[in-house]
Structures are given as structure tokens and as C-alpha cells.
Amino acid sequence: MTTTMHVKYMDLPRQFEGGTIVARVVEEFKRCQFVLGPQLVEFEQRFARVCGAAHAVGLNSGTDALFLALKALGVGPGDEVITVPNSFVASAGAIVMVGATPVFVDVNAEYLMDPAYLADAITPRTRAIIPVHLTGNPADLDAIGAIAVRRGLPVIEDAAQAVGAAVGGRVVGSLGIAGAFSLFPLKNLGVAGDGGMLTTGSREIADKVMLLRHHGLRNRDEVEVWGYNSRLDTIQAIVGDAVLDSLESVTAARIRNAAFYDRALAPLAPQITVPPRRAGVRQVFHTYVVQAERRDALREFLASRGVETKIHYPIPIHLQKAAEGLGYKRGAFPVCEAQSERIVSLPVHEYLTEAEQQYVVDRIREFYRR
């Protein structure tokens, strides 16, 4: 019998270990102008460069980035916005926040919006499309974009899990009219609390979101539009700027870990289905999601052997209690629903060792007796 090894799903404290980031951040805090300070502007500019976008606007959360992108585009009550049902609830929550109705389309084998279903979901009330780059894998923006252009609809990228992901060298956050990023602590690029970022190539949208995040204030005394308070704290921008230094190495480690699983788990088909790959696409693996037979038993077995796993997400949004008023039934999105019973997220974080990964693979084989 092998000794049990504890394989954590994520090892956040490691990010701040050694004290270098902590010391730098704390030093900066002493000079901090708490609200909309200069370090926020620097972080925004760097973030924009990372995404190949002209503008980045720091916000209170990734949810608010989606919400304010929709607001800036004038989406409101009576409108419909199309997204996927297998995302984190905030993708739909942001649509509800502007007063619009979320309309879902099913996903493909990559857990991404299936462009084949998109055209049928568009109605005269549709005002925007929000594909989600779930797991850190860019949605098929070529196909989705083509339909969107034909129907005159803007595409907002939900890139909350996908900073640094790219298609043919084009980075997410620069593919739609706007990109929404989360800086939640567990993200590939996370801060020490809530934070979000909106990217856009449009000066007009950037301007509008900058107004909206700051009460609509054109200057101290003049209120141009009704706004919100959704500013990224300068303190969080300081943390983000420090963490951004290691984004490339974090991403590279996650990609390497994912490749290891791919190789080691592919032979376990059909019990395990590894995530499909498209040529020319850079997935950044915020999560590494496989489909597994007898998923719940596998998770229990792995947990008993010290391996932490998660499910992103076990209940599709259209089957949540919150969605009752939207009128969807079980069976509406068969691919998403089938996946929700089979998906499991394996640890893929940047601190994972090869020994730990091998251990995870061995335990999965042990479970399936292969």
C-alpha cells in the first residue's frame, strides 16, 4: 500500500511565501493613495498590454466587469443577453444586474459555447453575446464573432478564468468589444480580495466604464450619468502588479501540468475523457476538467487518498433555484447537463510537483483498476 500524499487543489499561501511579494506590497501600502491612486493606473496599463488591448479599467470584481460592460453598451430591462449555462453563476448574474434576461445556449465537448446553437437563440430582443472562456480555454470567437457581426450584436468576452489565453497569438480580452476579467484570489492572476478588470479597444467604452465605476463623476462636482461605486482598490492594484510579474511562469507551469495529465490520462479512455485541444490555441488552465465515469465515487476515492478535487460546476445555471423564473427545464441543454454529472477538476496549480501529479494519476488508475 502506498503512503497517502496530500495533494491540495490550490496552494494560495505559496504565492506569498518567502515574503518578497509581501514586503514589496506592504512597502507600497505605506505610500498608498487609497482611492484611484497612481499604482492603479500603472497596473491598468500593464494589464492592458498583457491582453493586447488599448484600455484596461480596474473594477471591484469580475462580475462588475461584465455588468459595467453591458451597461456601457446600453443593455437594460426588456433586453436579452446570450451566454452559457455551465459557467460560474456570475456570468448570468451580471445580466440580471442590468435588468436583462439571460438566454442560454448549450456547450460543446470543450465546455464552451457551441456556435451551432447560437443563431437559434437570437431574438429581436437580443442585445449582446457573452461567450465564456471557461477553464481558461478561449471560446470559438471566429464562429461566434461571424454570427454576431451578421446579426449586428456586440460580443463581450467573459475572460474571468482566462487571463493570458490566446488564439493564434491573439490574446483574450482583445477579441470582443470588451473583455471581463476577475482578479479573485484563486484566479491565475489574483489579488488579496475582490477585484476585476475590463479591457477594451474602444476609447468610448473605456471612458464610459471609468465614469460608471466612479458615481458618474466627470469631475468632483459634476455627475454626467448615474453610476456606481466599483473601483479597484489601489491596495489591490499594488498586489496585482506584484503578482503580475509571475503570470507567465504561473501560466507555463499550469500548461505543463495539464500536458502531463493529458499524456498520462488519455490511455484511461473511455472512463476518463481528457479535455480536447484545438491547434493554435493557448489554454491557460485555470481549471483542468476531465469527464469521469462514476464521477462521485472517483472523487470520494481520491479524497480518501488525500487528493482534493472540485466540480466546476455541479448544477448548471438554468437548473438553479435563482433561474426558476426563466422557464428552463431539465433537458434544455443536454450536453451541459450530461457534463455536469461527469466533470471533475483535478489540481493543476503552479506549485504542483510531478510526484504529486503522478500520485493523482496512479490513484485514478487504481480506482478504475487499470
Next chain:
Amino acid sequence: MRVPYSYLREQFADSEPILRDIKGLLESTQFTLGPPVAEFEARFARLCGARHAIGVGTGTDALSLSLKALGVGPGDEVITAANTFIATAGAIVQAGARPVFVDVADDFNIDPGKIEAAITSRTKALLPVHYAGQPAKMGPILEIGRRRGLPVVEDACQAISAAIDGKLVSNFGAAAGFSLHPLKNLNVWGDGGVIVTSSPELDGKLRLLRNHGLVNRDEVEIFGHNCRLDTLQAIVGNHLIGDTEAITAARIKNALALDAGLRPLAPRVRVPARLPNERHVFHLYMFEADDRDRLLAWLHQREIEAKIHYPVPLHLQPASRRLGYREGDFPVAERQAKRIITLPVHQHLRAEQVRYMIDSVREFYHAR
């Protein structure tokens, strides 16, 4: 003599104890709704003498989520004062409703005598503001609310520890919103807010609304927002909340000294009456002044950072265009907007700075 408006440099001259705890947080990484948030909420509720306190992202969100939790939405109207910080009305719009303004009285707060006339069949809530730290006239306001079946939400963003007859603000309405913005009497190192309520139902609903409607990791009961007080900011708040009483006392002391020095300048200067049963906590020290703009320039010349809160009433802001108001609709607020001025009153002022401000205002009027 320089009299700066901001006091953050003095307040955080020694921030080592806070930084030590933040270091601890960066090492523990419990960044989201960590134990310091619950601790801060419990202490905040105690400070207010109320049952529940919910940490949220901002004071603005504290108000808009309170309205949402009470069921206010599109098609509804909410009544508030015409001369507050924009976020009060912004929160109403954020909830999907329409702000309906009411003129203010000599104390810069909503005039209860003018509220009833503004109530329509669409009115869903009253949102009085304890402006500048001065409690609104909650007796008559609550009476109107009761008679007309309207819930009252208190905008207490500027008024932590303010009271009427010893009863602290946040204990009058169904819910109250507070701001922890860096320049507030009780502040943190960025944006933050708190909702206070004594209703367990509202408390439960608000906790859902601030956290994506999540009952647990996987189940979403209602569509919500992401509007949580950062653990990091709760840590700062826990360090400062114990100072609230001392800060309030210092501000009141400075304000009373300013009162005594400025009152003799009547009628060119009008200082609002201070009622013995009301505790004004002086987030802002505001008075009305003849020839205000020149007084402001004069004070700036003397390195006194006086301000105006605010020169343009809400109904005359470009954002209000579609609400259909006109100049002349709220004569008191409009007249005050041209006459009000705010002097620094913070807890780090020295007696000679207070004296210097009084002397400077006096000189201004005696010189002409």
C-alpha cells in the same frame, strides 16, 4: 498656517500594527469573507446597538442592496433629499427605481413637511440622509412611513454614532447604509460599506445578495451581486473601530469651537441650530456664508482647504436630465448650494488651526 482637509497622513503615521495584521493575512490568504469580516460585523453591530451588520463593497452598495432586499425595483420611486452626495440617488437608480427629490430644511436635511406631497402610488421607500453627520428628523419621517406603509432606509454613510435622544442612527429604519470610505469618520484603506438591520429576514437576504446569491458553494437561490467587504479592509476596520468614540468626540469639540467663533458673524454667516437632543457627529462642518465663492478663494489663499458639499444639487446634475426637474423646484437646496461651505473639522486638527480658521473667516468679513 496650512489646514489640510485630509488627515490620512496623521491618522496612519504609525500603521505598523495594521501592516503586521495585513502581512498575516497575505500569509494565511483568507481573502474572501475571512474571520476578520465576521469580527468586524459583530463589532459594528454592537457599536450601532443593532442586531445585524453586513460588510459590503461600498456605502453606495449598502444603500442599493438594502433597497433591493426590500423589493424596490423598476417602476418604483424612492424619496430622498435633493442635496446629498450623488451616490444616494445613484443607489436608487442602481436598484432600478426612480429617485424623487424633496427639498431640505435649514439643517441641510430632508424637510419632513415636504415629504407627503412627493409620495405617489409608485413610492416604495423613503431614503432620508443623515447629512454631514446630522441625524435627519426621524420622528416625523417614521410617522409618515408608518401612515403610508413605506419602509425607511437610512443613509447613514456620513453619520456613524450620530443619535437622536440617545438612540443611534440605524435603529430607526428597516435598514441603514454606512460607508467606510477613507475620508469617513470610521474608515478603511479603500472602498468599504456596511448595512445594519435588526431584521433577520433582511440580514439573510442581504448576505445572499452580496455573494452571488450562493446558499453554499454550489446552490444559487437568487441572482445576486459580488459585493463583499474585503477581509483586508475588515482588518483595517477592526483596528480603527475602537477609535470611533474618540474621533467623534474630537470632531464635536472642534465643531463647537467653530460654532462659537463663527456665530457672532451672523447674518453674513449662518450656522445651523444645534439641538440638545441630537448628536451631530460632524463628518462635515458646513455653514452658509454670504459671498461664498470669494470666501472660499480667501480661505484657499490662506492654505485652508475648505470645500463645498456640493455646489450642484442632484436634480440639476446632467445625470438627472431625464427626471424632469428644473431650476426652482427645490429653492432651499438651490439657495444653500450657492451659500454652503465646508471647513476641515477632523480629529487631527490642532486648537491653533481651529482658531486660525475662525480668524480667517472673520478677517474676510471685516475686511469688506
